[in-house]
Amino acid sequence: MALTEPAVLVLTALVGETRHGYALIAGVEELSEGRTRLSVGTLYGLLDRLSSEGLIALDREERHQGRTRRYYRLTDDGAAALEAEAQRLAHLARAASARLRTARAV
Amino acid sequence: MEASTSRLERDYRRVLRLLPAGYRRQWGDDMVGALLDAEQSAAAASAADEGPERQAEERDIALLQRPPLREVAGVAALAVRLHLASPSTAGATAAARLRGDAVRRVALVGLLAAAGPALLSAVTGLYWPVPPELEALGHTRVDALASALLALVAVAAFALFVTGRHRTASVLAVFAVVPDLRHPLETLASAWRVSPGTLLGAACWLLVLLAPLVALLAWRSDAPRPSRRWLLALPVVAALGWVPWLLWRATGALVAPDAAGSLALGAAACAVVALRRSDASWMRTAAVLAAVGGLGSLGQLSLLGYPPGLERDLGWTALGTVLLAAAVGVVAGVTGRRWSAQAAPTAVTAPDRSASDASA
Structure with missing residues (x-):
């Protein structure tokens, strides 16, 4: 099943680094160039789903200003799912560009 | 909770009480931390050109605010998802899944209870002549056709629901109920000049109209599609009319x-x-x-x-x-x-x- 855009953004934000809740919100906002700002409730619902599907995992816990801060990381399954989604989106983008070029040439 | 808890944190923790207790215990701190960081960072960014002192001020001011509406809505949506869970909802208890199943069925039965009589009324409205006593009251054939078409909206809502298009079905279900809401709402709005019995009747009518609509909240994209056998119940309920x-x-x-x-x-x-x-x-x-x-x-x-x-x-x-x-x-x-x-x-x-x- 295709991943939703917020899910793709969260997985992409976790590529190569671990992130805690706020860092994920900031990463998603940056990746989407400000188009997507996840609310905290939405983010945690998404983290539940991605965790249950084995696409992300809890990496570690730290104490920050008296509160527990949990860091998440991308799993191998998550990386594979993101790779597949990236290829699907790239294929779609190529197809759209090709058709637009053809239409302009007519 | 620390003695120096800010208003933002205090109010957000109140909002988090919407979540199941177990979930809140496990993830509450994390969510509060994410919200405080997000709000303070956004506040500091708004004063990015005004120097570090001004930014620090903005970060402090952010802690004195109430949680933004979108954050409250985000927690409310998560709470609905966790309290009225689907079989595949991650993070939900077995009890919440049982509750979710029950409430989804309430919506389904509520729609069926509306769609059955609506189907009967649409069929009679379309095929039967207008009775003379209604004609005498000015009820024309056009009125009968309009009523029949409106009744078919409820039928379409139920049929779409059973076939898995619950978003479209929910919109149609709301559309089908809106005309019926007018009378009880007008009665409640003029509460000062109607009897308590009339008020009670209006409140009861609103409850009956709105309860199945509220139950629709339990239907989300991860909810299992209802059995198509529910469609067989539609003509049966219509015939019982x-x-x-x-x-x-x-x-x-x-x-x-x-x-x-x-x-x-x-x-x-x-x-x-x-x-x-x-x-x-x-x-x-x-x-x-x-x-x-x-x-x-x-x-x-x-x-x-x-x-x-x-x-x-x-x-x-x-x-x-x-x-x-x-x-x-x-x-x-x-x-x-x-x-x-x-x-x-x-x-x-x-x-x-x-x-x-x-x-x-």
């Missing part, structure tokens, strides 16, 4: 259940299914429908004080509805508790996110 007419022809008494009565009858049907299957989820559905149907009929009981005639017949029907709902409630109370105890949920709260890494 003839029963009051047949009874009236045979006895002269009008025993026509209104929407509240239909929900109570739906409750009874669900209770029968629950007893046959020993299914706590169906019994919960029956209990909720019985509560809505029974309470929704209370406003009509005052009609029992009328002289013999149509109004009093409706009052007797309402009394029958209340008694039926009470009976279902008793059965649900006795059996539901026992079944719930037998199937006591052991799965707890959120998943262990650390355990979900197959590659670890």
Whole structure:
């Protein structure tokens, strides 16, 4: 099943680094160039789903200003799912560009 | 909680009480930290050109604000998802999944109870001539066709629901109910000049109209598609709409259940299914429908004080509805508790996110 855009953004934000809740919100906002700002409730619902599907995992816990801060990381399954989604989106983008070029040439 | 808790944190923790206790214990701190960081960073960014001192001020000011509406809405949506869970909802308890199943069925039965009579009324409106007594009141063929088409909206909502297009179905269901909301809302708006009995009737009517719509919240994209066998129930419920007419022809008494009565009858049907299957989820559905149907009929009981005639017949029907709902409630109370105890949920709260890494 295709991943939703917020899910793709969260997985992409976790590529190569671990992130805690706020860092994920900031990463998603940056990746989407400000188009997507996840609310905290939405983010945690998404983290539940991605965790249950084995696409992300809890990496570690730290104490920050008296509160527990949990860091998440991308799993191998998550990386594979993101790779597949990236290829699907790239294929779609190529197809759209090709058709637009053809239409302009007519 | 620390003594120096900011207003933002205090208010957000209040909002987090919407979440199940287990989930809140596990993830509450994390969520509060994410919100505080997000709000303070956004505030600091708004003063990015004004130097570090001004930014620090903005970060402090952010802590004095209330949680933004979008954050409250985000938590509310998560709470609905966790309290009225689907079988595949991550982080939900078994009890929440049972509750979610029951409430989704309430929406389904509520739509069916509206769609069945609507189908009958659409068919009669489209194919039968306008009765002379209605024609005398200015009711034309065009009015009959318009009513029939409006009734078909409820039918379409139910059919789309059963075929898995619950978003479109929800929009149509709301659209079908909106015209009926006008009268009770107008009554409540003019509360100062109507009798308490009329107010009670309006409140009951609103409850009956809105409860199935609220139950629609439990239908989300991760909810399993309802069985298509529900479609078979539609013509059956529509055909049952003839029963009051047949009874009236045979006895002269009008025993026509209104929407509240239909929900109570739906409750009874669900209770029968629950007893046959020993299914706590169906019994919960029956209990909720019985509560809505029974309470929704209370406003009509005052009609029992009328002289013999149509109004009093409706009052007797309402009394029958209340008694039926009470009976279902008793059965649900006795059996539901026992079944719930037998199937006591052991799965707890959120998943262990650390355990979900197959590659670890």
